Amino acid sequence: METRELRYFVAVAEELHFGRAARRLGIAQPPLSRAIAQLERRLGTVLLERDSRGVALTGSGHVLLREGRTVLAAVAAAEARTRRAGQPPGLVLAAKAGASTELLAALLDAYAARPDPVPVDLRLCRFGEQSRLLREGAVDAALLHLPFDTTEGLDSEELHTEGRVALLPAGHPLAARPALRLAELAALPHLPAPRFPRRDGSYPDGPGPEIRDTTQLSQLVALGRMHAVLPESARSQLRPGVAVVPVLDAPPVTTVLAWDPAARSRPLAGLVRTAVEVFGGGGPNGVVVDGS
Template sequence: MNDLEVRQLRYFVAVAEELHFGRAADRLDMAQPPLSRAIRALERQLGVALFERTTRQVALTAAGDVLLRDARTALEAVAAAAHRAREAGSPSPRLRVALKADIDGGLLPRILEAYGADGAALPPELVLGAFGEQPQALRDGLADVALVLHPFDRRGLDSEPLLTEPVLAAVAADDPLAARPGLCLADLAGRRIVGGPPSGHGRPDEPRPGDARPAGTRPAEAAPAGARPASNLSEIFSLVETGGIVFLTPASVARRYPRAGIAYRPVSDLPDATLAVAWPQDARAPAVAAFVRAACTVAAEATDVTDVTDAAGVTTQTPPLAPGPTA
């Protein structure tokens, strides 16, 4: 059997994800007949049927399911190789750190300082993205290392936990909820919520910053008509102060943004947020090892618990650390 080509895998993935040859052809910016011929040629090359075709639908076979999983991984690896080669060949390559703005446990400035003190020639480039984008940025070669919240998609990645901290509810200072020392999720019923723990932490409908919607609704359900999702912390805090939303946020964000019009309260049945540093499993660059080393050292030394968490009766902890990648 001849080796598969990237083009063949790209064609196959498009059809497998769309389950419609016409839509896949549009997505690939090509005509449908040559796409159909290419898929038939791929099936002949492999000696298996990848799709079950009827006049009404297209479905993956068992062989197609297996190839789809591996084809996605292969295409990610090819794209990552190209990105990394271009970066390594640039006149002044820099370590690229993927993260969500303000979701760094308050550690980023000290990590950058420690990384520089470890002999780095250039400061890292910060690659900012939305929640959940950082692991894929690593797999795609768009970043070399990332700060992420657990749980996350760990395919092809190694990681070390850095910091575990509670998730607090930010409510308007004159909200009746602010008079309570602590809350539970049931107390937030009927409220519009922004933020929350990463997907997989036990709630079926975890909201996200920038995704304001009524508490208890599914992601597919929209916020009230005319409501524009909040797009940054300044807008989120303004909405909290006016009683428009409740903001669920790691305690470190609350520490950095105390506001007279906002009260932060612990939520007893929300899981803690765990910050981790992650990198590709095949990473060998000394800069990656240096950043992970700096992050773990700073996290181990981060023992301060500030007023906002003390007042709420919660603490921030660092977990036991295992060795990071070797240079």
Template structure:
């Protein structure tokens, strides 16, 4: 069997998703006859029929269903490999570190400053860092698609499928509430209390598959949206204590005594712990060791 080309997989996905050669050709910006020929060539390469064709359109065969399930991941892997290769071949080697905006600010500042000092001192495998700020839950995707090399992530909130990681530190969580709300005057809260405030439903964060859990609270898509909804008295949220860096003056933070412990970690794609990532991990662990010694 000849090797399948990525172009053929893209053509296949367009037809499989549109269920129509004409619409797929329009989506791809090409004429229908070359698209039909490309699909026949793909079927010949694989040695199976991928579509049942009739005058009303096309239907996937069982073989086509399997390819539809697996092809997107294959194309994503190729794109990720290309992105990583481009960075590796750049005149100056750099690491891209992804982190949720406003998250673990004090730790991140210390990490960047300490690591840059190692770069300036010429420490082997210490390379400059570019920071890729992202929204809620996007770190894993940026790692897996090759956009980032390493990411600051948090258990138990982020998706770690396909990600290796090292734990750095754990901390309690706080509720961020409007400063004008009666909850702001409390010394502490419980999860039962923050989950049952009639006029202040807890914000709903996206799950790993980007769906949202049921509930009356608003679906949040970005940190800025979330901050404004809290300030307007429309929602509250529970976050790691160190994430208070992005608080607005209209916010108050109240400890939540029984909230799950949040653990900050450094993550990278499975099997891709390079010497440069190793150096950054060593720096992060040294910062944590120094911090623990200072508070002991």
């Protein structure tokens, strides 16, 4: 099976329309149809059901879509890591803009004090971007926040766990409370929760506004358009007009340093060791270092 065939199939499976998939790929529809038919013959199974109403995935098609996405992501990440391996020594670390500022500063300062540091390029991201950049091979490591992000398929080291707080307009009646519970926030009239992007960049359905970054979130809370429940450390990034109240029953948030398990890098291993030393983790789980 060729990566070209996988790319063609994933496009059709996601669009469920040969014409739209062909336009997305920048090719004509007939060669796309022939390529899919050839792939089905090679695999000995039907991947797509075609009729006058459109295109639908078979059971085999669903499996190949899942596996194909994984393979294409791995190929893209390998290409990105290979290109970056030929560049001068350095690390690229992704972090969500406005999140874990003090933790990030402590990690970078401690790493810079090592006997063998390399330059660290900090990539500040919108919500949900760090994991994607890491999986694509565009960065060496990322600060992720559980349970919002996922470390599936990655190696990671826990750095810090903290409670969560509610962000409310300063004049709201609940803003003067010493603490709140999630049920009280869910029942707020005309003050919905925000909608954060999924891993693929799409947003779930709901009444709340779509949130791209911390600045937008803070402004919308201050304007009385929504409430939000964020990690305790978000206090340091808020604008005037936003009140902060602890939420007693909100699940805690754990910040982790994550990296690709296939990484072969002394600088990355040094960054992970630094995280272990500074934040008291159990060891650099799975960082493999080459001999260079």
